[in-house]
Amino acid sequence: MEPLTRVEGRAIPLGLKNVDTDIIIPAKWLKTISREGLGAGAFEALRGTPGNVFEDPAYAGAPVLIAGDNFGCGSSREHAAWALDDMGIRVVIAPSFSDIFSGNAVKNGILPVVLPQDAVDRLLEVARAGEPITVDLETQTVTTTYQDRFSFTLDPFRRDCLLNGLDEVGLTMARGEAIGGFEASRTAAQPWLMRGTSV
Amino acid sequence: MASRPRTLYEKIWDAHVVETRDDGTALIYIDRHLVHEVTSPQAFEALRLAGRPVRRPELTLAVPDHNLPTTPRVDGAGKPVAIADPESAAQLAALEDNAPAFGIRYIPATAKEQGIVHVVGPEQGFSLPGTTIVCGDSHTACHGGLGALAFGIGTSEVEHVLATQTLLLQQSKSMEVRVDGDLGPGVTAKDLIMHIIGTIGAAGGSGYVIEYRGAVFEAMSVEQRLTVCNMSIEAGARAGLIAPDDVTFAYLKGRPMAPQDAEWDAAVAYWRTLHSDDGAVFAKSVTIDAADIEPSVTWGTSPEDVVPIGGRVPDPQDFADESKRVAAQKSLDYMGLTAGTPMTQVPIENVFIGSCTNSRIEDLRAAAAVLKGRHKADNVRWAIVVPGSGLVKYQAEAEGLDKIFTDAGFEWREPGCSACLGMNPDKVPPGERCASTSNRNFVGRQGPGARTHLVSPAMAAAAAVAGRLADVRELQN
Numbered sequence: 032m033e034p035l036t037r038v039e040g041r042a043i044p045l046g047l048k049n050v051d052t053d054i055i056i057p058a059k060w061l062k063t064i065s066r067e068g069l070g071a072g073a074f075e076a077l078r079g080t081p082g083n084v085f086e087d088p089a090y091a092g093a094p095v096l097i098a099g100d101n102f103g104c105g106s107s108r109e110h111a112a113w114a115l116d117d118m119g120i121r122v123v124i125a126p127s128f129s130d131i132f133s134g135n136a137v138k139n140g141i142l143p144v145v146l147p148q149d150a151v152d153r154l155l156e157v158a159r160a161g162e163p164i165t166v167d168l169e170t171q172t173v174t175t176t177y178q179d180r181f182s183f184t185l186d187p188f189r190r191d192c193l194l195n196g197l198d199e200v201g202l203t204m205a206r207g208e209a210i211g212g213f214e215a216s217r218t219a220a221q222p223w224l225m226r227g228t229s230v
Numbered sequence: 231m232a233s234r235p236r237t238l239y240e241k242i243w244d245a246h247v248v249e250t251r252d253d254g255t256a257l258i259y260i261d262r263h264l265v266h267e268v269t270s271p272q273a274f275e276a277l278r279l280a281g282r283p284v285r286r287p288e289l290t291l292a293v294p295d296h297n298l299p300t301t302p303r304v305d306g307a308g309k310p311v312a313i314a315d316p317e318s319a320a321q322l323a324a325l326e327d328n329a330p331a332f333g334i335r336y337i338p339a340t341a342k343e344q345g346i347v348h349v350v351g352p353e354q355g356f357s358l359p360g361t362t363i364v365c366g367d368s369h370t371a372c373h374g375g376l377g378a379l380a381f382g383i384g385t386s387e388v389e390h391v392l393a394t395q396t397l398l399l400q401q402s403k404s405m406e407v408r409v410d411g412d413l414g415p416g417v418t419a420k421d422l423i424m425h426i427i428g429t430i431g432a433a434g435g436s437g438y439v440i441e442y443r444g445a446v447f448e449a450m451s452v453e454q455r456l457t458v459c460n461m462s463i464e465a466g467a468r469a470g471l472i473a474p475d476d477v478t479f480a481y482l483k484g485r486p487m488a489p490q491d492a493e494w495d496a497a498v499a500y501w502r503t504l505h506s507d508d509g510a511v512f513a514k515s516v517t518i519d520a521a522d523i524e525p526s527v528t529w530g531t532s533p534e535d536v537v538p539i540g541g542r543v544p545d546p547q548d549f550a551d552e553s554k555r556v557a558a559q560k561s562l563d564y565m566g567l568t569a570g571t572p573m574t575q576v577p578i579e580n581v582f583i584g585s586c587t588n589s590r591i592e593d594l595r596a597a598a599a600v601l602k603g604r605h606k607a608d609n610v611r612w613a614i615v616v617p618g619s620g621l622v623k624y625q626a627e628a629e630g631l632d633k634i635f636t637d638a639g640f641e642w643r644e645p646g647c648s649a650c651l652g653m654n655p656d657k658v659p660p661g662e663r664c665a666s667t668s669n670r671n672f673v674g675r676q677g678p679g680a681r682t683h684l685v686s687p688a689m690a691a692a693a694a695v696a697g698r699l700a701d702v703r704e705l706q707n
Binding site for chain 2: 053063065076099101108134199207217229
């Protein structure tokens with residue numbers, strides 16, 4: 032995973048609340064066995080509506096997406112994060128995210144930024160004016176050319192993973208001994224827990 | 231020894247902490263992992279590329295469900311029927327190859343045990359109280375009905391669990407949803423959870439694990455509890471839980487993968503400790519009176535858009551904040567509804583009975599009880615029943631329910647996720663409505679342009695008979 036420290040560029044002012052992952056990437060795109068090429072299906076239903084922000088050339092290639100409350104709700108499909116990644120989205124700004132989506136985003140080098148609704152409303156205005164937005168993960172700030180400055184927080188582990196492009200699986204595999212110790216005490220105390228399908 | 235009173239969630243969490251990092255992130259052990267064809271191929275591929283094995287293959291169970299057609303799987307000669315869509319076929323073949331290659335138990339599409347992961351797990355006794363259960367599917371919360379901490383994960387986490395049998399997690403907060411009293415006639419577990427989501431909102435449980443408490447849940451069967459916990463994710467919660475009790479133990483005893491003999495007794499003794507302590511602190515608490523709940527339907531495109539069947543399509547102007555007004559108007563436009571229309575005047579062209587929310591034997595019995603001796607209305611073009619598993623299907627056939635459904639004009643299908651998400655050929659056509667026992671009424675969920683009204687199985691049956699959304703109580707007298 033590529034490290035993410037600072038993103039500067041135009042933002043897509045979507046603004047909608049409860050954007051579910053079916054909207055981000057519909058089910059017909061989930062038949063793939065690859066992570067690639069899903070940008071073509073991203074926001075397919077919205078792209079079909081007149082005047083939508085995704086077909087507006089002003090926002091073509093923008094690395095930031097601004098949305099309403101509860102972004103990424105619904106299905107756990109990581110295809111939503113893969114689709115945003117394939118579109119070139121590096122940062123999503125919203126008042127809140129679904130738990131599963133925000134985890135999927137971070138694992139794909141996409142930063143979910145939580146800001147209060149009034150800050151999001153202001154950033155939507157800035158984005159609609161075609162001005163760039165700067166998101167800095169080191170200082171945990173979002174700034175604009177109009178001198179707006181909003182601070183956000185991200186849990187330290189996720190921040191570390193993004194800043195350094197860490198492979199979580201590799202990190203945890205290095206803790207194999209601790210996991211083995213846990214399993215051994217489980218097997219001794221509650222063997223039925225460890226049987227699973229081997230009955 | 232005096233210890234701080236803990237919630238059920240905190241007890242299960244504490245029992246699974248392998249270690250805690252300095253930054254507060256915990257390494258949590260995962261007891262049970264369910265895998266299906268849609269969210270796993272990229273995870274297996276990543277393991278293969280990195281040369282990583284599956285750490286504990288016996289703690290993972292694989293079964294295809296999302297993408298499978300629900301038409302017959304074997305032909306007259308007993309041979310498997312090829313899947314027409316090449317992409318679907320390739321995805322199913324990938325799981326069929328990956329599971330044995332990594333030593334994982336695989337239930338094939340033609341086995342009688344095949345079904346929707348969230349129906350199969352409890353049915354096989356693979357899902358157990360007090361365990362951590364994950365699956366690359368958001369409705370994994372379902373298994374909380376057995377008192378398990380169960381939640382959906384993404385594909386990178388599927389890979390993480392396969393490789394390490396753990397996940398790196400931040401602890402959620404505990405939320406209590408208490409419902410006391412008795413549910414009225416015609417009011418089911420589905421109506422209850424829809425009412426709860428309508429009350430707390432689609433993000434009302436965000437950051438929380440919900441524990442459902444009170445007399446209403448205690449009086450429920452395990453299948454009803456699974457329905458309630460299943461939709462916790464539609465309120466934004468990480469998971470939903472109901473404390474295990476004698477009802478749970480009776481349900482699990484003797485299931486193929488449940489503990490046996492002396493281990494069963496030890497397990498039950500442990501499971502009896504799994505309840506929130508007196509004095510345990512919930513970060514958020516919501517109380518609902520069972521008497522306030524009626525058979526319910528959704529009118530919009532979020533599961534929070536719930537009204538009683540006797541209600542009307544709301545007027546967007548009546549919502550307090552601007553973003554809700556905008557969202558409501560967009561929903562009405564998509565749904566083709568006019569504010570003020572009584573819900574019982576909304577015509578229905580399609581009926582879907584199935585999904586991990588409502589495809590178990592009790593659901594099919596409830597729908598069949600309404601349909602017995604009746605027929606779907608002429609304007610209902612397509613009505614299907616998709617049992618949650620092969621075992622549910624055989625049980626229903628043994629009880630003659632299939633005959634009731636087909637006599638009523640329904641198609642009787644093979645198990646799978648089907649029209650809940652419209653990934654296989656079972657889709658609702660653009661612009662048409664569906665009374666659906668599934669869990670999501672999102673834009674395009676049941677097919678591009680499809681309009682979904684979420685209901686209970688009994689209410690879906692009533693809608694089929696009436697040809698419009700209908701109050702099941704009028705058919706139950």
